[in-house]
Amino acid sequence: MTVKEIFETMDYGPAPESSTEALQWLADRGGIAGHYINGSWGPLRDDFTTTNPATGERLAGVTNGTEEEVARAVAAARKAQPKWEKLGGQGRARILYAIARLLQKHSRLFAVMETLDNGKPIRESRDIDVPLAQRHFYYHAGMAQLMETELPDRKAIGVCGQIIPWNFPLLMLAWKIAPALAMGNSVVLKPAEYTPLTAMVFAEICTEAGVPPGVVNIVTGDGSTGAALVNSDVDKIAFTGSTEVGRIIREATAGTGKELTLELGGKSPYIVFEDADIDSAIEGLVDAIWFNQGQVCCAGSRLLVQEGIAEDFYTRLKTRMSGLRVGDPLDKCIDIGAIVHPVQLEQISKMVSDNSEGETFQTAAPSGCFFPPTLITGLHPASTLMQEEIFGPVLAATTFRTPEEAIEIANNTRYGLAASVWSENINLALDIAPKLVCGIVWINGTNMMDAAAGFGGVRESGFGREGGWEGLVAYTKPKAKPTKLKPIQAYSGNGAPSDPLDRTAKLYIGGKQVRPDGGYSKPIYGPKGALVGHAGLANRKDVRNAVEAMNAAKGWGKTTGHLRAQILYYIAENLSARANELADRIKSLTGKAGKVEVDQTIQTLFTFAAWADKYDGQAHGVPIRGVALAMKEPVGKIAVFCEDDYPLLGAVAPMAAAMSMGNRITLIGSEPFPLLATDLYQILETSDVPGGVVNILTGGHAELAPHVAGHADIDAVWSFSGSDISGTIEKAAAGNLKRTCVNHGYDHAPPAKDLLAAATEIKNIWIPYGE
Numbered sequence: 001m002t003v004k005e006i007f008e009t010m011d012y013g014p015a016p017e018s019s020t021e022a023l024q025w026l027a028d029r030g031g032i033a034g035h036y037i038n039g040s041w042g043p044l045r046d047d048f049t050t051t052n053p054a055t056g057e058r059l060a061g062v063t064n065g066t067e068e069e070v071a072r073a074v075a076a077a078r079k080a081q082p083k084w085e086k087l088g089g090q091g092r093a094r095i096l097y098a099i100a101r102l103l104q105k106h107s108r109l110f111a112v113m114e115t116l117d118n119g120k121p122i123r124e125s126r127d128i129d130v131p132l133a134q135r136h137f138y139y140h141a142g143m144a145q146l147m148e149t150e151l152p153d154r155k156a157i158g159v160c161g162q163i164i165p166w167n168f169p170l171l172m173l174a175w176k177i178a179p180a181l182a183m184g185n186s187v188v189l190k191p192a193e194y195t196p197l198t199a200m201v202f203a204e205i206c207t208e209a210g211v212p213p214g215v216v217n218i219v220t221g222d223g224s225t226g227a228a229l230v231n232s233d234v235d236k237i238a239f240t241g242s243t244e245v246g247r248i249i250r251e252a253t254a255g256t257g258k259e260l261t262l263e264l265g266g267k268s269p270y271i272v273f274e275d276a277d278i279d280s281a282i283e284g285l286v287d288a289i290w291f292n293q294g295q296v297c298c299a300g301s302r303l304l305v306q307e308g309i310a311e312d313f314y315t316r317l318k319t320r321m322s323g324l325r326v327g328d329p330l331d332k333c334i335d336i337g338a339i340v341h342p343v344q345l346e347q348i349s350k351m352v353s354d355n356s357e358g359e360t361f362q363t364a365a366p367s368g369c370f371f372p373p374t375l376i377t378g379l380h381p382a383s384t385l386m387q388e389e390i391f392g393p394v395l396a397a398t399t400f401r402t403p404e405e406a407i408e409i410a411n412n413t414r415y416g417l418a419a420s421v422w423s424e425n426i427n428l429a430l431d432i433a434p435k436l437v438c439g440i441v442w443i444n445g446t447n448m449m450d451a452a453a454g455f456g457g458v459r460e461s462g463f464g465r466e467g468g469w470e471g472l473v474a475y476t477k478p479k480a481k482p483t484k485l486k487p488i489q490a491y492s493g494n495g496a497p498s499d500p501l502d503r504t505a506k507l508y509i510g511g512k513q514v515r516p517d518g519g520y521s522k523p524i525y526g527p528k529g530a531l532v533g534h535a536g537l538a539n540r541k542d543v544r545n546a547v548e549a550m551n552a553a554k555g556w557g558k559t560t561g562h563l564r565a566q567i568l569y570y571i572a573e574n575l576s577a578r579a580n581e582l583a584d585r586i587k588s589l590t591g592k593a594g595k596v597e598v599d600q601t602i603q604t605l606f607t608f609a610a611w612a613d614k615y616d617g618q619a620h621g622v623p624i625r626g627v628a629l630a631m632k633e634p635v636g637k638i639a640v641f642c643e644d645d646y647p648l649l650g651a652v653a654p655m656a657a658a659m660s661m662g663n664r665i666t667l668i669g670s671e672p673f674p675l676l677a678t679d680l681y682q683i684l685e686t687s688d689v690p691g692g693v694v695n696i697l698t699g700g701h702a703e704l705a706p707h708v709a710g711h712a713d714i715d716a717v718w719s720f721s722g723s724d725i726s727g728t729i730e731k732a733a734a735g736n737l738k739r740t741c742v743n744h745g746y747d748h749a750p751p752a753k754d755l756l757a758a759a760t761e762i763k764n765i766w767i768p769y770g771e
Contacts, residue, residue: 015332017122022112026060026197033196033220034063036203038076039213043069048222050196053119053338053369054329062196065221070188070228073217077159077186078233080214085156085184093144096181098209100137103130106205110198112330114170117197119338119369120292121329132449133174135623136467139451143472144182153751154476156184157259158235163226165241166192166340167295167391173199175466176238177216178451183475185236186215190229193222194341227252235259236475240297243389243415243460243737250734255727257744261464261474262737263297263456265389266417269410270300270446271432273403274308276422280444282313282320285395288420288446290324290336290373294393295344297461298418300446302386303397304406310399314377318361321373326365336393338369345369348392352376357383358397381409389415403432411437414736417457420446426767433765434631439465441765448766453620453628458761463739468620468630470762478754482746487722488644490672493525503533505678507542507698510549511691513681516699517541524675527591535674538697540707543639543666546695547713550637550664553692557634557662561613564660568609571656571687572602582679586648589673594648601649607752608656615661615756626768632760634662635739636715639708641668641701641729643749644722647676654718655694657755666695668708671723674698701725709733709740718758719743 005011034044046061084092103110110133111125120129147154160180164172169191180187191199199218206216219225223245230237230252236259239249243265253260270288272281288300305313329337339345348371352360358378365372374394379386385396400406410419418440423429426443433441439457442448449455454465465471504521506513516536524532556564575582579598586594620628638658643650647670658665669677677696684694697704705725709717709732716739717729726742733740741750741758750758 013333016328017112017115017330017332019112019116019330022109022116025109025113025201029200032061032063033200035065035069035073035220036200036216036218037069037073038080038217039207048193050117050194052116053340056368059116060197062193063220065190065219065225065228067228070219070225070232073188073219074159074161074232074234076214077188077217080212081156081159081184081186084181084186084212084215089144089147092182092184093141095210096137096141096144096178099205099211100134100141102205102209103134103137106201107134110170110201113197113201115329115337117195118166118169119329119340121334121337123332123334124292129168129171132451133170136174136178136451140178140182140472143179147183151473151476153479154183154473155479157475157477158185159233160185160187160236160238160475161229161232161234162187162189162238163229163241164189164191166195167292167297169195170198170202172240173202175240175455179472180238180475181215183472185475186217188217188219188229188232188234190219190221190226193220196220236261238464239263243462246462247734247737250737251731254730254734255744259474259477262462263464263466264460264462264737265415266297266299266457266461267302267387267389267413267415268298268300268418268420268438269302269304269436270420271304271406271410271422272306272309272313273406273423273425273428274306275424277424277444278309278313278316281422282317284420284422284444284446285317286320286324289395290393291447293336293339293371295340295391296447298440298447300420301390301394301396302410303395304409305397305399306406307399307401314375314397317375321361321363321375324363324373326363326370326372336373339371339392342369344391345371348390348394351385351388351390352394355383355385357385381412387413403428407432407435414460415457416459417461418442434633434763439761439763441763443765443767445766445768448622448624448628450620450622450628452622453764453766454630454762455764460737462737465762470630473757478751485722485743485745485747488672491525491527491529493523493529493531505533505535505675505698507536507538508678508681508684508694508696509542509546510552510695511685511689514545517545524589524673526588532588533675535669535678535698538668538699538704542697543704543707543711546666546697547637547711549692549695550666551713553664553690556664556690556693557636559662561660564662565609565612567688568605568612568656568660571683571689572605572609574683574687575605576602578683582648582676585676585679589647589675597646597649601652604649604653605656608660611752611756612660615760617762620764622766624766624768625770626766629765629767631763631765632661633763635759635761636663637666637713638663638716638718638759639666639668639714640717641705641719641721641723641725642670642677643720644670644672647673650720651677651680651696653749654720654755657752658759659693661756661759663759664693666697668701668704669696669698671701671721702728705729706732709738710735712736714738716740716758717742720749
């Protein structure tokens with residue numbers, strides 16, 4: 001091709017990257033990807049094959065880890081963890097820094113190996129995946145250094161089991177391993193069965209960096225190996241992958257006491273307003289949906305275009321799509337590489353071929369494990385392709401008329417991972433961003449990520465964050481040692497009332513006292529057997545009514561922290577006015593002096609009132625010309641099973657924490673002493689608390705737990721109950737993958753900041769600036 005022809009056609013010639021060195025690396029190690037346990041390789045078996053997606057050629061054999069091999073890796077990690085933690089922050093920082101330097105030194109090998117194994121273009125491996133992996137180890141080396149001064153009350157969780165996907169094998173490894181090691185944990189990591197090779201290279205540099213044997217362990221295999229790791233003796237599971245598998249893991253870990261973070265699927269909206277820079281938005285869209293062949297959990301796979309520019313936008317987009325180059329991922333001129341595996345290609349092809357709606361535009365792709373860039377316009381927001389994750393280079397599109405409609409369509413999904421907003425009106429963009437239900441919003445950009453800014457979602461996109469302070473804390477636990485709870489039995493009596501008046505406390509729903517739906521109540525006796533009163537027995541319909549009341553009070557989340565503080569102070573003032581009465585009530589129900597508990601309750605209200613307008617987000621120091629704002633938003637609707645032994649404080653503390661952050665809450669009062677929770681009615685009614693913000697139910701915790709945790713319209717469930725309901729809650733919560741905060745049978749009264757963290761979701765809003 002002559003220079004003249006190049007200028008006339010603007011075609012690129014091939015610029016192949018050599019795979020010789022990477023293939024030789026594999027050959028020198030026997031051509032097997034296997035276990036790295038306790039600083040040594042083995043066993044290495046050729047149980048199944050990993051292939052080059054672009055050619056179908058064999059790359060290596062892979063060892064399929066057994067339960068016994070996983071257990072051996074976990075045992076090695078368990079033995080190594082205490083010494084690693086005792087090494088101290090500075091000692092761990094030096095080793096993490098060494099890993100980062102070695103990632104840089106071997107960056108070309110990592111990039112080529114990643115492309116060979118995964119099929120993504122070498123430009124993406126070289127320019128994005130490998131540098132970001134390096135960045136995570138550099139960043140977390142600093143976090144290790146700072147741990148002792150910035151997190152003085154926290155310590156390592158212990159042994160972390162980590163399971164990563166095939167779409168970003170090296171980067172996901174870095175996201176998982178770097179924070180875990182920084183905080184003093186040891187790890188057992190399982191790479192995806194399709195893409196184990198860069199994990200093998202990483203294991204080798206761990207030895208070179210001086211990572212002590214057993215601190216980093218890698219077990220290869222398929223889903224059965226992952227299941228063995230989930231069920232092994234680890235203290236935490238960190239999983240990135242599909243929502244379906246995440247749900248299985250939530251159920252498998254329920255009741256075990258294992259910490260869990262899930263980074264799952266997405267169906268992220270890409271919203272283009274009519275005042276957007278169309279050409280820039282189209283270039284952003286290329287990165288949003290065709291980056292890594294669309295095999296990205298946060299891919300902008302739902303295009304929402306304002307009607308006035310839709311026709312022009314689609315025309316320009318199709319022109320741009322026609323110029324995308326699909327082919328050999330080792331060619332530096334290629335835009336779109338191979339699909340990771342024929343199984344994934346078949347799934348993408350089937351979803352597209354089964355669709356009968358809208359208008360489909362496709363470009364071309366070579367034969368083999370490739371799929372052409374695809375645009376499907378004119379879809380209804382409820383269409384399958386607008387709702388289900390395709391995980392391929394397929395863009396589903398629809399239009400909207402107003403910003404309000406854009407928000408409604410964008411939030412019409414079971415997922416909540418990311419969103420992109422394109423507008424030259426920054427006021428409009430910043431108005432839209434807080435209204436989108438997701439964990440990340442990019443304004444006039446897409447796929448911006450950094451170790452300093454947490455990544456993760458809400459709803460069925462999972463819970464927990466990767467990166468930043470919020471991701472770091474998930475690899476720690478409080479230093480204070482919890483004590484085992486002793487169940488408290490309700491007192492019994494002879495039925496004789498302490499006075500002749502009927503003392504049946506009703507439920508409190510929507511700002512009104514209501515009778516329980518079932519019409520039943522139970523007697524509550526004092527320590528001497530006297531009948532103190534009756535408490536209603538709520539059922540699942542009462543739970544449903546409480547949820548409806550919380551939905552009706554959604555405006556609470558939009559109030560200012562200043563207003564919420566005022567109301568919490570008012571509650572404290574009114575409660576203080578009845579302090580003697582409440583102290584006597586505590587004594588009559590529990591037999592213990594109540595003054596200390598009442599004083600602690602008032603102090604707790606003041607504490608959370610103080611935090612209501614001070615629990616700030618932050619501006620992350622990300623390497624762009626702009627900022628990433630970590631905004632702390634309310635979780636939404638929270639249900640709490642209150643602790644038994646402090647019936648007043650145990651109800652007010654979670655209530656105040658949730659209210660201070662803008663949540664609506666339903667309390668299920670102390671099971672043996674529920675009348676303290678019902679005594680709050682009059683205080684709430686006279687403290688300007690809007691109806692539905694706080695709802696109070698009474699009844700058996702074990703009977704209500706599956707209904708509360710299984711309710712699809714509750715966003716989080718907390719349990720400090722003395723009843724053994726933690727496992728029930730975690731298992732039922734898998735239905736919509738709601739957040740849980742449970743005690744697993746221990747005396748678990750979280751510090752104020754831990755409750756505030758449980759009451760908030762962090763949304764990172766990326767705002768680039770400049771022309």
